[in-house]
Amino acid sequence: MILDEHTRTLCERITTDPSAPRRVAVVAPGGLGKTTLLRHLGREFAEAGTRPVWHGSGEQPGDGDVLLIDDAHRLAEDTLTDLVRRARVVIAARPWPQPAALGDLFRIVLRPFDQDQVGAYLARYCPDADRAAVHELTGGVPRLVALVARGADPVELRAEIEALAPDTQTYLLAAQAGAIRHPDLLRALFDTDEAGIGAISEAARSTGLLDSGGALVPVAEAAVSALVPVDRRLAVCRNLVRLQRNRSGPVLDLVRPLLGTDAGGADLAQAYQTAAEEALTADPALSVRLYEAAARAGAGELEIGAHWARASALAGDLTGALRRADRVIGTPDAPGRAEAARVAAVVLGSHGQLDRSAELLRWAGDSTSRAFAALALLGAGRPDEATPLLDERSDGEPPTLLSGAASLVAQGIHESLRSPAATVLATLARASSMVEPLGRTALLPDSPAALGAIVGIHAGEMAMAEALVRDAVAADVGTLRLGIRHSLMSAWIAMTRGDLNAAEPVLVDVLGRDELQPRDWLFAIGLDVGLARRRGDLAALRGIWEQAREAVIRHPVDLFTLLPFGEFVVAAARLDEYDRLAPHLAQAHALLARLGDPPLWSASLRWHRLHAAIIMGQPDEAATHVEALAGFAPHERHLAALHAAARCWLQVLTGTIDSSQVIDAARDLHATGLSWDAARLAGQAAIHTTDRTAMAALLECARQLQGPTAPTPEPSPGPVTAQLSDRERQVAELVVAGMTYKQVGDQLYISAKTVEHHIARIRHRLGAQNRRELLDRLRSMLAG
Incomplete structure (x- = not known):
């Protein structure tokens, strides 16, 4: 016997100590070992010189014998009353129904095994089993532990489950459906009062198939699913769903067991839809499954299409979302066409089709959609069309968190064309904090935090960029798609700072995911190119280049993709592929020209083109970009730092190096977050100077400014x-x-x-x- 110390001591006293209680009841739900303990006591009595006599064996106990009665709860009340009057009796019974005759007996209460007791049992019979897993599967009920340890099928519980009273069996099915959290619903299901449902509940608990919270333990749930006829289970679930819908209560937990069955009908189709809406916030993938079930149950796919598309988008299935949304948009009398348009716009935006995204958002018509349409138009270089949308006012629409965030993010990007970077980042930070309470429910064409990070990188405000992304990740803003975007932005910030070790694992994780959207893939490949370039790994750069070209072709250049495009420009120069990017460069400059050549955005492209010209040995071309950066320098501190560094690069190219100017420019560049660029400028100047004193100063500066890089692998110790x-x-x-x-x-x-x-x-x-x-x-x- 595996008993706790207290119970073991009691058993020893009962069988050997004359002063111990003579009339004992062993009480526990089914499967906890009452019969086994009764047999154990019988053997102990026999060894102590007392003859055990089993009730029902046909033997008549004498005055000095002990009567053992199993399953006493099944005996008639008067019969049990007569039996317990004996001088010495040990009875085993379930706690329900509780005979009045047990009231005066000394009780031993058995409880489920804890993990240590499960481990002790498994050590004897199944030493390789995981005790924690077995405990979770069985709830510690000894009979179920033995079932799992033997590798037996839960259908071995057939006799017990089929012998249950109809109400008890129905209660177990209701527990399987999660109805125990709704007492009013249970009373309605059984059409009884609180006392009646209490009696039914106690009868169900006495089976030993429920845990302390009233839920079926996993092994018992498998047995109920396998042994109770499907039509009976469906009937109980249908009744629960009907009653709950009549009460306007939540139905998700009640509908969940019906998933995967062939149950249909208008009532269930509506219940699936209601459950899908309940699941959307916490589990969009479950919401998608519920909409699929609703369609199978008879709901019209066009009727639920817009909501289904939204759930698909939040679950990360953008292809499915676009397909369903497009079908709704294209059907004139379909409900939810505006919502479907918003879903399609989000998907197309992640594909780089900002023009088409803006068109759909303008058609959707509400204030949130108009603001996001303005954002897309700005990204596509169409400010004349975006500005009027920002000035439109909503008529009677509620000022929600999402509409406020949409307005702020569009305003922030519009400000980036003319206003200081600090003003832009403040606006985008407010937009980002406004969507944080929405968590994963926010279906956004882009993340305010990601856009803020892009602006921060362009503006040399790395700390602010990092904080925006960190807060968005902590708040779990947006879908899985935006989670990937936030990861890529955090890695980009690390790479820009020169912390290649921090960026590399993020890139590996992202590239290991299935079906990256074109925008995310563009940034991932840009990150890969940037890391290879900074490590001087020309072989890796060649290996990535074809993917980089494909990424550029698949995703048109827009305002928000200038960072990866800049990396491709420098890599193309390194690989003698610069001419292939010429059409895309022309598109990028045309886009910036339509926006008024804003310094915050244009400087980055000029900076990368400067490096491409230096690599290709084209001083005249490099001078053109230095001159352009000079025009931007008066606007911001980081732009002045870029211009000063660009002038020093011209010195490196021509061999006329002023080491003090280079050191000052490198330190200013480092202050804007461009640590790797700063160290590289000082290092290259050191290599190209002929002044050994200047060389030493520049090398020391490069070492001080260099960010963390990949550690050099330590070779194994040995004689060589x-x-x-x-x-x-x-x-x-x-x-x-x-x-x-x-x-x-x-x-x-x-x-x-x-x-x-x-x-x-x-x-x-x-x-x-x-x-x-x-x-x-x-x-x-x-x-x-």
Whole structure:
């Protein structure tokens, strides 16, 4: 027997101690081991010299014997009363129905196993089983624990479940449907009062199939599902749903068990729709399943199409959402056409089709849609059409959180064309905080936090950009789609700061997801390109380039994608593919021109084109972009920093370097969050100067400004690696990876000549006769 210490002590006293209680009742629901304990006591009595006699065995107990009675709750009241008058009797009974004759007996109450007791049982019979999992499946009921330990099918409970009174069986089905949380509903189901439902509840609990909260334990639920006829289960669920709908109560928990069945009819179709609306906030995917069930039950797909499309969009199924929304939009008499248009606009916006998105939002007509239409038009470079929409006022529409956020985000992007960055970020921060209480219920064409982060990166306000994204992630704003967008923006901020180690895992996670939307894929590939470029990994850059070209083709250039497009511009120059981006560059400049060439947005593209010109060795082209940045410099501190840095890059290109100017420009650049760019400027200036004092100062500046980068892998200790210094190992790994001396120098902020000296020392130390032999030995060493 697996008993707690208190019960074990009681049993020992009852069988051996003359002063112990002589009339005992063992009380517990079914399956908790009453019969097993009664047998155990019978053996203990026999060993102690007292003859046990089982009731119903045909034997008559003598004066010194003990009478053992099992399932006493099944005996007639007068019969049990006569039996318990004996001098010595031990009775096992369920707590319901509770015979009055048990009132004067000493009680032993059995309880379910705790995890330790489950573990003790499994150690004997099934040592490989997980005790926590078995405890969860069985609720600790010993009979069910034994069932699971033997690997038996829950249908072994058939006899017990089929023998239950009809009301008890109905109660178990109601518990399976979640009705125990609605006492009024249970009273209506059984058409009884509080006392009546209390009696039915106690009878159900006495089966041992319910946990302490009144829910079916998982093994019992499986048995009920398998053994009770489907039509009986459906009938109970239908009644519960009907009664709950008549009371205007929530139906989600009651409808859930019907999913996956063939139950249909107008009443259930309506119930599925109601449940789908209830599920939308917490579980959009469940909401989609419920709309599917409603359609199968007889609901018209056009009638529920708009709501179904919204649920699909919130669940991340943008393709399904667009298909359902488009069908509703295209049917003149379909209900919810405006809502369907908003859903389609959100999906098309994530595909980069801002013009079509704006068209649908304008057609939808409400104030929220007009504001988001203005946002899309600004992103597409159509400010003349966007401005009137911002000035329109709603007639009688309630001022909701969503409408307020939509108005603010459109206003903020409009301000970005002329106003200081601080003003823009303040407006977008208010918009972001306004949608945070909406959580995942907000179906947004874009996240105010993501747009604020983009503005922050363009404006050199990395701390603000990071805070906006962090708060949006904490509030779980928007759909899974926006969660991916927020992740990408946080990684972009890290990359811009030079923290490549923080950005890399986010990129790996995002690229591992299924079916990224074009906008997210564009940013993910841009991030991949940016990381490879900053690590000087030319091979990786070549490997990514075809995906980058495809991303640009699939997603037109708009105001909000200039960051990844800028990375592609620099990579194209590095890979001698610059001409292929010429049409897209023309589109980007035309878009910015239509917006009035706003400094906050235009400076980033000019900065990237400057670097492309430097890579291609085109000083005249580079000077053109420096001149453009000069025109932006008076507007903002970060724009002045970009211009000063751009002038210093021209010095690097021409070889006439003023180290103090470069150091000041690099530090200003670092202050705007462009840590990697700042360190690179100082490092390149150091490599190209002929003044050794200036070189030392510039290299020290580069090391101070450099953000965290990928750690150099530590080689395994051994006789060869022990001969190399840390710096020599870094140089060796990069050379073996295929970098030129110049590229290694750029990566480590040392000159190509210094790299050559390191390689010469390594070759001498390893005794290599030529370069090929050296590389072979280094590869072998690093592989080890």
